[in-house]
Amino acid sequence: PYSFSRRFSLVAWCEASLEILHVHPLSLSVLQELQRGLNAPFTLRQIDGAEFEQRLNAVWQRDSSEARQLMEDLGSAEDFFTLAEELPETEDLLESDDDAPIIKLINAMLAEAIKEGASDIHIETFEKSLVIRFRVDGTLHEMLRPGRKLASLLVSRIKVMARLDIAEKRVPQDGRIALLLGGRAIDVRVSTMPSAWGERVVLRLLDKNQARLTLERLGL
Structure with a gap:
């Protein structure tokens, strides 16, 4: 490990x-x-x-390729909120040989964000809490407060998927994750930022199929 x-x-x-x-x-x-x-x-x-x-x-x-392959099955991802409640709070994602639960949680989080039409996912670490927010139509909405100890697991696995340096926690980093959802190409831009209580992560979801807006989609 x-x-x-x-x-x-x-x-x-x-x-x-x-x-x-x-x-x-x-x-x-x-x-x-x-x-x-x-x-x-x-x-x-x-x-x-x-x-x-x-x-x-x-x-x-090297694990990132396997992780991205798992993410291609987002369409059958389990319920985001249920997974977050059931996931055990381990101090370090890589403490265990089996990190499948955290991958499933990330899969479900991305699937939920896409379903909600979110443009960004904000993972914010505070002294005693971990907050996950979705940006929908320009406004941040709090979606979930998982256990605080899950912060390092979530951030570490996302950094592996985005091919970022998991050992570097003192400087901002940028990367990307490419995945498929029901045949749709989703490009996820990943940005990490150090803070007083741990790293914060922003995932920007770029769905090429949503690039063209119609009057119906704008509600006109």
């Missing part, structure tokens, strides 16, 4: 063969844990801190 890699400054890297890239000397207990978890032969190679950050980020961003 990500937390294990971060805690011990190591990452599994496979090109010609499986390597464990590490910054600091590894203890016997860590090596034994690696052997149990990988169940495959590997070699050790020491690297510096900068290379470790690059490799770790590359490994976890």
Whole structure:
């Protein structure tokens, strides 16, 4: 898991063969844990801190393609509000090997936003709360207040999907996610912004099919 890699400054890297890239000397207990978890032969190679950050980020961003594929099935996404209530509050998304629940929540959130005709999704982290708002017709509407501990899970997974640096939390970042919904191409522009209580995220939904407005759609 990500937390294990971060805690011990190591990452599994496979090109010609499986390597464990590490910054600091590894203890016997860590090596034994690696052997149990990988169940495959590997070699050790020491690297510096900068290379470790690059490799770790590359490994976890590989998951983004799988995440985007899951997002293409948004049409059958489960109810957004039900999922948010049922999702367990874990401190870190990548603490667990299974991040399917948070992906389902993001899928449902995007599906709900598109259904409501929202142009933006705002994920705002405060000291004791997490607020999700949709911008509809230029006005922000509060949709949900999930558990505060879900903030890091939500932001981390969105950053992976948008191919952003999940380790960088001190500067703004911009990225994009391309997905399909019922054959419609949806381009999601992602912007993250550091704040006093954690990162805030804005997702701008660009539906190419909604680019042309008719009198009927304008209510005229």
